[in-house]
Amino acid sequence: MRLEGNVRIPSGCAIAAVISKEGRGISGELIYNAMRPMHDRSNGLGGGFAAYGIYPDYKDFYAFHMFFDSRDVCKNCEAFLKERFEIVQSEIIPTRKISTILNEPLIWRYFLAPLKSVMLSKQLDEREFVAQTVFKINTEMKGAYVFSSGKNMGAFKAVGYPEDVGEFYKLEEYSGYSWTAHGRYPTNTPGWWGGAHPFTLLDYSVVHNGEISSYDANRRYIEMFGYKCSLKTDTEVITYILDYLTRVKGLTLSEAASVIAAPFWSTIDGKADTYDKDKHNYLRKMFPSLLITGPFSIVLGYNGGLMALNDRLKLRSMVVGEKDDMVYIASEEAAIRCMENNAQKIWYPKGGEPVIVELNGGVRI
Amino acid sequence: MDSVNVKQLGYKEINSLIRDKESINITDCMGQRFIAAGSKGKTVCIEGVPGNALGAYLNGGTIRVFANAQDAVGDTMNDGKIVIDGCVGDALGYAMRGGEIYVRDDAGYRAGIHMKEYKDKKPVIVIGGCAGSFLGEYQAGGIIIILGIDIGKRDIIGNFPCTGMHGGKVYLRTTSENIKFPKQVSVRKAEKEDMEQIYGYISEYAKLFNKDERELSESEYIVVTPDTKNPYKQLYVIN
Numbered sequence: 001m002r003l004e005g006n007v008r009i010p011s012g013c014a015i016a017a018v019i020s021k022e023g024r025g026i027s028g029e030l031i032y033n034a035m036r037p038m039h040d041r042s043n044g045l046g047g048g049f050a051a052y053g054i055y056p057d058y059k060d061f062y063a064f065h066m067f068f069d070s071r072d073v074c075k076n077c078e079a080f081l082k083e084r085f086e087i088v089q090s091e092i093i094p095t096r097k098i099s100t101i102l103n104e105p106l107i108w109r110y111f112l113a114p115l116k117s118v119m120l121s122k123q124l125d126e127r128e129f130v131a132q133t134v135f136k137i138n139t140e141m142k143g144a145y146v147f148s149s150g151k152n153m154g155a156f157k158a159v160g161y162p163e164d165v166g167e168f169y170k171l172e173e174y175s176g177y178s179w180t181a182h183g184r185y186p187t188n189t190p191g192w193w194g195g196a197h198p199f200t201l202l203d204y205s206v207v208h209n210g211e212i213s214s215y216d217a218n219r220r221y222i223e224m225f226g227y228k229c230s231l232k233t234d235t236e237v238i239t240y241i242l243d244y245l246t247r248v249k250g251l252t253l254s255e256a257a258s259v260i261a262a263p264f265w266s267t268i269d270g271k272a273d274t275y276d277k278d279k280h281n282y283l284r285k286m287f288p289s290l291l292i293t294g295p296f297s298i299v300l301g302y303n304g305g306l307m308a309l310n311d312r313l314k315l316r317s318m319v320v321g322e323k324d325d326m327v328y329i330a331s332e333e334a335a336i337r338c339m340e341n342n343a344q345k346i347w348y349p350k351g352g353e354p355v356i357v358e359l360n361g362g363v364r365i
Numbered sequence: 366m367d368s369v370n371v372k373q374l375g376y377k378e379i380n381s382l383i384r385d386k387e388s389i390n391i392t393d394c395m396g397q398r399f400i401a402a403g404s405k406g407k408t409v410c411i412e413g414v415p416g417n418a419l420g421a422y423l424n425g426g427t428i429r430v431f432a433n434a435q436d437a438v439g440d441t442m443n444d445g446k447i448v449i450d451g452c453v454g455d456a457l458g459y460a461m462r463g464g465e466i467y468v469r470d471d472a473g474y475r476a477g478i479h480m481k482e483y484k485d486k487k488p489v490i491v492i493g494g495c496a497g498s499f500l501g502e503y504q505a506g507g508i509i510i511i512l513g514i515d516i517g518k519r520d521i522i523g524n525f526p527c528t529g530m531h532g533g534k535v536y537l538r539t540t541s542e543n544i545k546f547p548k549q550v551s552v553r554k555a556e557k558e559d560m561e562q563i564y565g566y567i568s569e570y571a572k573l574f575n576k577d578e579r580e581l582s583e584s585e586y587i588v589v590t591p592d593t594k595n596p597y598k599q600l601y602v603i604n
Contacts, residue, residue, distance in 0.1 A: 037396035037416070267524060270545065314474045314498065317436050317454055332435050333454075334396020334414045346433060348454065348473050350523065351498065 013197075013209035014041035014162070014183035015318075016330040017299040018339055019306050021360050023053065024325070025175035030339055032166025035183050037334040039161060041209075044100070045191025046184025047165035048157025050148075050198040050205035050301045051176035059152040061088050061111040062130050067193055068106040069143030077137065077144045084133055085112035093156075094170055101160045101168045105193060109154070127202055127247065134201065138230045145194045150203030153303060157182075157196035165196075177359065180301045182207035189233045198301070199236040201243050205301040208235040209331055210316050213294030221289035235298075241290050242300055253300075253307050257354035259283050260292045261312045299329055305358035314351030321346045327357045366390050366410070376400065376416070383407055396435070401428050405445070417454075420447045423464060436473070439466050442488070448573055455497070461488040461507065465566070469574045470494040474523070475502055480533060482506025491570045498523030501589075505532040510563055512538045512570070512581060520544075527589050531596055535589040536563055538581070546589060549596035555586035 016034045020026055028051060035047070055063055064081075068074040081087060089111040095104065119129045134146045148155035153176075156169040162183040166172075182197035188211070189195060198205035212218065212234040219229045219237050225248065227240040238260070245256040262284045271277040284291070295315030300307040308329045310318050321328040321336040321343030328336040328343055336343050349355050367386060371379050372393040383389055383401055387408065391400070394413030401409045402418060405425040412431050420428045421440040433451035440459045447466045455473035458466050463486040471494035478499065480488055488507035495516045501509050504527065513521040521539045527550045536555060537544075546552055564582055571578035 040398060314455065317473075319454070332396050332414075332416065333433055334416060334435070337414055338395060346452070348452070348471075348497070351474070 014038035017180040019178035021325040023177045028171025031179040034335045035162040042183030046196035047162030048196045052153045053177040058111040064110045065148035067145040073143040199239045203303040206239045208298045210296035259287045261352035308355040312352035465489045472496045475499045477509045478502045480507040500526040503529040510536045551592040
């Protein structure tokens with residue numbers, strides 16, 4: 001695997017997502033085919049998917065999806081994992097040979113149960129323990145990358161066009177209640193396997209179209225809290241910010257959206273609802289360094305739902321469609337029509353206005 | 366009119382079909398970009414959702430879409446007419462310099478951004494529903510009309526309208542006084558001579574989409590224009 005810094009490929013993006021609010025299984029084929037009409041938004045340097053509800057038989061275990069440069073790295077990493085987890089299952093992630101997907105690393109998945117004794121000795125709760133393990137591997141173990149670490153979910157990504165990446169990972173064989181997808185057009189960082197979207201931590205996954213101009217300010221702030229931006233791509237910081245705001249600080253998703261895509265002060269001043277005004281004033285003052293500027297449209301996937309969000313100036317496109325219990329989100333309406341030609345309600349969320357869709361009956365891991 | 370199913374075709378093939386014909390009906394359109402870009406004197410009807418930059422650099426002729434359209438419809442359009450039976454995405458009529466665009470329902474952010482005019486070239490955008498934020502951003506000419514039909518409680522336009530405007534006119538069919546405009550533009554009730562400039566376009570909109578022309582032309586409108594010839598003097602430097 002060629003690393004960030006060793007290659008420079010001078011070179012926008014496409015995103016899509018679908019969820020069944022009833023929790024019905026959706027084949028991965030639906031989402032990778034939806035990326036076809038948006039082909040020209042990507043340039044073949046990255047494609048990826050996140051799927052929720054795909055591992056019902058192992059739903060109580062953390063599913064680590066990993067890239068390894070070599071067998072040796074894989075062996076060392078397994079030895080490291082055994083010090084911290086019981087490895088319930090370990091297997092190669094099935095792929096098929098595709099002429100357009102080349103130079104793949106070893107792609108492996110583990111279902112892991114954290115060892116209570118180790119967690120106790122480190123005085124960490126389970127999720128923090130898992131998150132710290134992910135950062136440790138990604139920053140300290142050369143040639144090993146954890147690209148997915150949640151329960152009953154998984155990310156699948158590669159260098160290539162998204163529709164090819166979907167076929168490569170045989171996503172038609174998976175059934176999940178929600179999916180997100182990304183086609184990459186890297187503008188100022190190399191296209192490499194680890195740099196493809198989604199970017200994940202625990203069950204959070206983010207796909208992103210845009211370019212964050214506040215990246216370094218955001219990174220410096222979030223790294224104070226133990227997060228390590230090791231993939232040198234702007235999107236990963238969004239994942240860590242959302243994890244920090246919700247899991248660590250306890251904000252709701254909608255509050256977190258008001259932090260990262262905060263309204264302008266003039267818009268806040270003009271609010272008639274004083275509670276709403278105070279809330280926005282408070283959030284902007286508490287987390288000024290987590291305001292994300294520059295264009296973005298993102299979809300955050302998590303166990304039990306999806307959140308779509310545009311930057312406050314809405315410098316990227318996003319369309320939402322609905323039919324029965326299904327909700328579709330995409331950069332272009334054509335992708336929604338591709339998934340459901342008769343989608344009834346089509347609408348365009350405003351900048352900074354989160355669209356949160358959750359399973360009826362709440363989280364089912 | 367020949368009808369062609371374009372489901373399996375890319376935009377190059379679609380545009381080459383358009384070049385070979387006077388008029389064409391495209392069916393099963395699925396997000397192909399640049400349809401009829403730069404064309405002149407053609408009649409193109411589209412069923413299904415056309416992709417971004419529909420009718421970019423259009424130099425005459427008519428495009429009619431029987432669905433929603435996506436972003437950047439009529440980008441840098443020079444002449445001709447685009448009619449959308451539905452909504453459009455962001456940046457409608459980006460840098461448009463001539464011709465007319467009619468949208469039955471809503472438009473996204475930045476409709477009419479950088480629109481301009483020169484002598485007899487006066488572009489016109491008519492939007493039947495509401496428009497998003499940054500309507501007419503940096504507008505330098507032409508006319509934008511927002512009719513606000515059946516928008517219920519939604520705002521007729523979003524935040525920061527007419528930011529950086531230094532030419533042209535924006536008409537809004539509303540009596541609302543709560544819309545916040547930048548201080549470099551002036552906002553007033555439309556007078557008789559203002560209305561005379563747009564009756565033709567309102568009438569055309571009503572005919573295209575079967576709406577009540579009388580109600581639309583007898584309503585009250587407000588008009589937004591830049592307040593002087595050089596409203597941004599000394600905004601950054603003396604110019």
